[in-house]
Amino acid sequence: MLSGRNDYRELVQDDRVSGRLYYDAAVFDEELEKIWYRDWIYVAHESEIPEPGDYVTRFIGLQPVIVSRDEDRNIHLLLNRCMHRGNTVCQSERGNAHAFRCAYHGWTYNNRGALVGVPYAAGYDGSFAREEYALARVPRSASYRGLIFGSMSASGPGLEQRLGNAARLIDQFIDLAPAGEVILRSGVLKHSFRGNWKMALENSVDGYHPNILHHAAMMLITKGRKVDMEAVFGEHTDALARDLGGGSAQLDLTPINRERGGRVVPHGWSAMAWEQYLDAMQRRWGVDRAREIIQVGGPHFCIFPNIIFILNQFRVIQPVSVEETVVYYYPTMLKGAPDEMNQRRLAETYLIHGPAGRVAPDDFEAYERNQEGFRARANEWLVLRRGLHRERRESAGTIAGHETDETTQRGIWRHYREVMQA
């Protein structure tokens, strides 16, 4: 740990950032307080707890959280810490229970957090009031289109204000579903890596690396098909890298998607499924709007600090320590779409991003090499100057650059500097 207060104006410059930000435990501790325990953090999707009594366990930063649905269908974000001696009350990642019992001394809570019983109660005198020992709540919680966020800070901007420009991209992702909802009930891929959490966020919107790091995958993906990946991620692409503001960022593939006639899942469904999907979309949205949603396709973006949307998945970043992170890949199903299409979306996730997938293992290898490289202290800096001379401010206040430029990383770091320096 390095001593003294960190000067983030020095560590994060407009065209470069210090390697210390990835390995200094003091920086990580400060991030917990200024980012993870202050900002809105994505915790779960409503479709993961569809039934009364359903719950999942998650983390906000390092703090364990229970996300439960009570019998009136209300959602609760509770701290997973027994009010008696501090044990976690729920251990399972998911389950169904209207009451949670701490395994240590048996203190029992309902799924709204109220303490409903303690063993050998005669040991407590008349001043013991159960109401004072309810499970603590995450101070603020809110949902947007089924995405549940929590904030450990009792004050600050509301969720929609914080989402800003990213909200319309969430809409774009979810509007691909004929029923207007996505479903996360098809399992999750968990990738743990020995590296800092920010790498996964930055890389999610890095349009410079795909044709290089994922070269082998691109050759497989394009084999026998009329797809030129140079036109998607190369120097001559029409796609854009966009700083959305607030640390959120996008690779805007709209021109490519339009050229291909839309991008709902990459490829591989039957003409019959396509007709069923088109019909369902037109019935919900009307012919013109349905066509536009499909043409624009699934967006590719991240919301600072922990959720990424790419094609058919949500990816969620979970920091463990300064040099350890887990990334969860959730395949999303489009409610109201033909089963065949959703099966294809599921297969796409495990074929591309599973442990033996074509793409994700490359990324995790790169992160670990990155973390190892930081041990060489001869050069402290990571260079993020690519395209600085050719990016432009757009009318929405966003900043757009060539897709292979580091406009997206600069956007993430600009926000990071602002919140960490505060």
Add this chain to the structure above:
Amino acid sequence: MDANSRNADNGMLRLVSEFAAVEVTRDERGNGPRLMIRDLQRGRSVLLDPLELAALAAVRHEELQPFLDPARLERKTGRG
């Protein structure tokens, strides 16, 4: 159906969560059918007739909370 909620060969239904494990069976020893619930962790069981079960069908979960108080379990396992 996963291993925590499968039917055993004898028609017994086993339900397991991180908080409890029970087996449920149809009991025919009386003059009418009953449902037997057996707590696998404590070894206790209860037989419920259709009227009692119908009453349970109308209950709100919060009405069951007094039964979930661990102090109640102490009384039921009391000495003697």
